[in-house]
Amino acid sequence: MYRIGELAKLCEVKADTLRFYEKHGLLAPSSRSDSGYRLYNESDAERLRFILRAKAVGFTLAEITELLSIELDKSNWACADVKGLVDSKLAQVNEKISELNHFQVSLQRLSDACCGGPESAEHCSILEALESNTDNIKCENHAHHHDKSQYTKNCQSKG
Template sequence: MKGLSSSEVAKECNINVETIRYYERRGLLPVVPRTESGYRVFSTEIVDRIKFIKRAQELDFSLSEIKKLISITENDSSFTSQEIQQFAQHKLAEIESKISGLKSVQSILHDLLERCSGKGPICECPIMQNLLVDGNKRK
């Protein structure tokens, strides 16, 4: 049986073998044939699939979302490019929301760092005071 071993696939995709197993468990990769000795034999299409997964992850798609995208591209021709566009627009809105939240956190940290002299007891440190006060408000 000719094909690629899991270590060859891992090397080609710049991932470790355990990642391949994880993708298999999550249903992102199809079940592949095994040799008589029990070794998995991968086709070159698996390499393409893993590279697709990695590119989608770079765009912040979750594995569940990637699984849906794979399903759409392979099994569901009823989807239109407009629906894929909406899927991507939703992801972009999520990312923009995260960025907004991170900018808020960044602003707070800048403010706290400006107010903290780095001298004196910890109980007078504006950073620690902010953490303690905010933590007590949540209780």
């Protein structure tokens, strides 16, 4: 039997987190001591590890609640149900990755267009790109009046 702090340390979470999981129906200690302390047994610990592994692959606690209810009643669920949860999560993750990839490309383009030097930002390509509605980012090296700018290497926009 583990007290809350012991299980928390064992699984590298905080005691607060375990109380939070209990309040939200994910994990309750199987018993209490006479003085009201939570007591977790090995099977509680296994359940916690299940939760933590599911978190590690990206499931939210709400989704883990679903997984746990299947886990406790496996014979009344099909593989299709379980795989459905995984695939739906996979779709969400892919969508988010795709959004972030758009950000990545846009930010990289902005970064590449800017010399990043000590010049005044008055002609900064980044600010200009955010001011105008074009996707088209202009290189700022000319505007800075540095004929032999040391930053030319940074100009990669197709103006």
